Amino acid sequence: MKISTFFYILRQGFSNIRRNILFSLASLGTIISCLFLFGIIYAVVVNFQSGMKELENTITISVFFEEDLPEESVQLIGEQIRVLDYVNTMDYISPEEALKNFCEQNYDDPEAAMEAFGDENPLRNSASYSVTLKDVSKQAEFVAYAKDLQGVRSVKSSDVTADGLSTLSSLVGYASVGIVVILMLVSIFLISNTITIGITVRKEEIGIMKLIGATNFFVRAPFIIEGIIIGAVGSAIPLVLLYEMYEKILAYVVGRFKVITSIFAFVSQEELFKTMIPVGLVLGIGVGLFGSLVTTRKHLKV
Amino acid sequence: MIELENVTMTYPGGMTALKDVNLNIEKGEFVFIVGSSGSGKTTLFKLLLKELNPTEGKIRVAGYDYSTIKKNMIPKVRRRIGVVFQNFRLLKDRTIYENVAFAQRVIQTPARFIRRRVPAMLTLVGLADKYKSYPRELSGGEQQRVAMARALVNNPDIILADEPTGNLDPKNSIDIMNLLEDINKRGTTVVVVTHNKEIVNEMKKRVITLKKGVIISDEKQGGYIDED
Ligand SMILES: Nc1ncnc2c1ncn2[C@@H]1O[C@H](COP(=O)(O)OP(=O)(O)OP(=O)(O)O)[C@@H](O)[C@H]1O
Numbered sequence: 204m205k206i207s208t209f210f211y212i213l214r215q216g217f218s219n220i221r222r223n224i225l226f227s228l229a230s231l232g233t234i235i236s237c238l239f240l241f242g243i244i245y246a247v248v249v250n251f252q253s254g255m256k257e258l259e260n261t262i263t264i265s266v267f268f269e270e271d272l273p274e275e276s277v278q279l280i281g282e283q284i285r286v287l288d289y290v291n292t293m294d295y296i297s298p299e300e301a302l303k304n305f306c307e308q309n310y311d312d313p314e315a316a317m318e319a320f321g322d323e324n325p326l327r328n329s330a331s332y333s334v335t336l337k338d339v340s341k342q343a344e345f346v347a348y349a350k351d352l353q354g355v356r357s358v359k360s361s362d363v364t365a366d367g368l369s370t371l372s373s374l375v376g377y378a379s380v381g382i383v384v385i386l387m388l389v390s391i392f393l394i395s396n397t398i399t400i401g402i403t404v405r406k407e408e409i410g411i412m413k414l415i416g417a418t419n420f421f422v423r424a425p426f427i428i429e430g431i432i433i434g435a436v437g438s439a440i441p442l443v444l445l446y447e448m449y450e451k452i453l454a455y456v457v458g459r460f461k462v463i464t465s466i467f468a469f470v471s472q473e474e475l476f477k478t479m480i481p482v483g484l485v486l487g488i489g490v491g492l493f494g495s496l497v498t499t500r501k502h503l504k505v
Numbered sequence: 506m507i508e509l510e511n512v513t514m515t516y517p518g519g520m521t522a523l524k525d526v527n528l529n530i531e532k533g534e535f536v537f538i539v540g541s542s543g544s545g546k547t548t549l550f551k552l553l554l555k556e557l558n559p560t561e562g563k564i565r566v567a568g569y570d571y572s573t574i575k576k577n578m579i580p581k582v583r584r585r586i587g588v589v590f591q592n593f594r595l596l597k598d599r600t601i602y603e604n605v606a607f608a609q610r611v612i613q614t615p616a617r618f619i620r621r622r623v624p625a626m627l628t629l630v631g632l633a634d635k636y637k638s639y640p641r642e643l644s645g646g647e648q649q650r651v652a653m654a655r656a657l658v659n660n661p662d663i664i665l666a667d668e669p670t671g672n673l674d675p676k677n678s679i680d681i682m683n684l685l686e687d688i689n690k691r692g693t694t695v696v697v698v699t700h701n702k703e704i705v706n707e708m709k710k711r712v713i714t715l716k717k718g719v720i721i722s723d724e725k726q727g728g729y730i731d732e733d
C-alpha cells in the first residue's frame with residue numbers, strides 16, 4: 204500500500220467517527236466501561252491469586268518420625284519426599300528448632316522460656332520435615348503418600364483451608380471470565396451497530412467508489428480503522444484511569460490498614476500493569492477489529 | 506474494446522430494457538448513442554460498468570469477459586473506464602476538489618501527483634475557481650462539468666458519457682464535445698449518450714440509435730434520427 208493511501212484511509216477512518224459522532228461515542232463509552240470493569244476484575248483476580256500463592260506457600264505439612272529413628276532412615280524419608288514433582292520446599296526441623304519455634308509462638312519472653320527448659324527438651328522426639336506444596340490441591344495425595352512411608356509416625360496438615368482455597372480460587376476465575384466474555388460481546392455488538400449505520404449513511408458514496416474502480420479493501424479499510432480507533436481509545440482511557448487509581452488505592456490501604464499488608468502482600472502497580480496493559484489493549488483493539496471486520500464483510504459484498 | 510453479443514437485460518420488475526443487442530466498438534472510436542427516453546441507453550452503460558449483469562448474452566470490455574471475470578479484476582476494468590453519470594453522482598459532502606481527487610485516491614495515485622493533476626482538470630472544464638465549493642452550491646451544468654473532470658482525471662482508455670451536455674447552454678455544450686473529441690484524438694474510446702440533435706448532426710460520427718431496447722440503426726457517419 205502506498206503511503207499517501209495509508210494516510211488517506213486513516214483520515215477517512217477519523218472522519219467516519221466524526222460524522223457518526225453519537226454512535227461512535229456510544230460504542231466508545233461501552234468499551235470504556237467494559238474494559239474498566241475488566242480492569243477491576245483483573246486487578247482483584249491477580250491480587251487474589253498472588254495472595255493465594257503466598258498462602259499456599261505458608262501452608263506447611265509436618266512429617267514426624269518414629270522415636271529414635273536412625274539418621275539414615277530420616278534421610279531416606281527426605282529423599283522419598285523430595286522426589287515428588289509437586290513438592291515446593293522441604294526443610295528439616297531439628298528438636299532444638301522445634302522448641303525454639305514453640306517458645307517463640309507461646310511465650311512473651313521466648314529466650315527466658317528456652318533457658319527454663321534447659322537441657323530437658325520436651326520435643327526431643329518431635330523432629331520433622333516441614334513441607335510446602337506447589338499446588339494446595341495435592342495436599343490429600345501427599346498426606347496419604349507420606350503416611351505410608353517407612354519410619355513416619357504421623358503427618359499433620361490443615362485440610363479445611365487447603366480445599367476451600369482451591370475451590371474458591373477456580374470459582375473466582377470462572378466468574379470473572381464469564382463477566383468479561385459477556386461485556387466483550389456487548390461491545391462487539393455496539394461497534395458493529397455503529398459501523399452498520401456508517402455504511403448505511405454512506406451507501407451511495409460506497410456505490411460510487413466501487414463504480415469508479417475502488418477495491419473492496421479500499422472501501423472497507425476506513426471502517427476497519429474506525430473500529431480499531433474506537434477499540435484503542437476505548438482501552439487506553441480505562442487503562443490510564445485504573446493505573447492512576449490503583450496507585451492511590453494501594454497507598455491508601457497500605458497507609459491505613461497496616462495489619463492487612465502484614466498478612467497479604469499486594470501486587471505492585473508496575474507488576475500488575477505489566478500484564479494488564481497489553482491484555483487490555485489486545486482486548487479493546489481486538490473487539491474493535493473483530494466488530495468492524497465482521498460488519499464490513501457482511502455489508503460491503505460486491 | 507467493447508463487445509456485446511445477444512445481450513438482453515430484463516429488470517427484476519419484468520421490464521426488458523435491452524433486447525438481443527449486438528454491438529462492437531473498436532479502440533479509438535467515437536460513438537454517439539441516441540434514442541428516446543426509456544430506450545435503454547443508461548441501462549447499456551450500467552452493463553458496461555458491470556453495475557448490472559445481463560439476463561442473457563455476453564459482454565466483453567477491454568479484453569475481459571464479464572461472465573467469467575474474477576471478482577478482484579472488476580475494479581481493474583472499471584479503472585480503465587471514465588464515466589459521466591446521467592445524474593452526476595457526485596459526493597455531496599465533499600468539495601469539488603475532493604470529488605475529482607477521489608477518483609485518483611481510489612486508484613492509489615501519490616498525493617503529490619493528485620495536487621498537480623486535479624487543478625489542471627478543473628481548469629480544463631472551466632471550474633478552477635470553484636474547487637472549494639460543494640456540489641449543492643453549483644448549478645446543474647457546473648456539476649456536470651465536475652463529473653466530466655472526474656471521468657477524465659485518470660486518463661481512462663474508455664469514456665462513457667451519459668448526456669454530458671444535458672444541462673449545458675449551447676456554448677458550453679460545444680466546449681465539452683470539443684474536449685471529448687480532443688481526448689478521442691489521443692486514442693481514447695469515447696461513447697456519448699445525447700439528445701442534442703444539432704451536435705450529432707454536425708460532428709458526423711458513428712451514431713447508434715436505440716428504440717425500446719433494440720438497435721434500429723448503426724451508421725458510420727450518421728445523423729440524429731427523429732422517431733416522431
Ligand atoms: N432499476 C430499474 N428497475 C426497473 N426498471 C428500470 C430500472 N432502470 C430503468 N428501468 C427501465 O428500463 C427502461 C430503460 O431505462 P434507461 O434508464 O436505460 O433509459 P434511457 O434510455 O437512459 O432513458 P433516458 O433518456 O430518459 O435517460 C425504462 O423503461 C426504465 O423504466
Ligand SMILES: [Mg+2]
Nearest residue numbers: 546547548591
Ligand atoms: Mg438515461
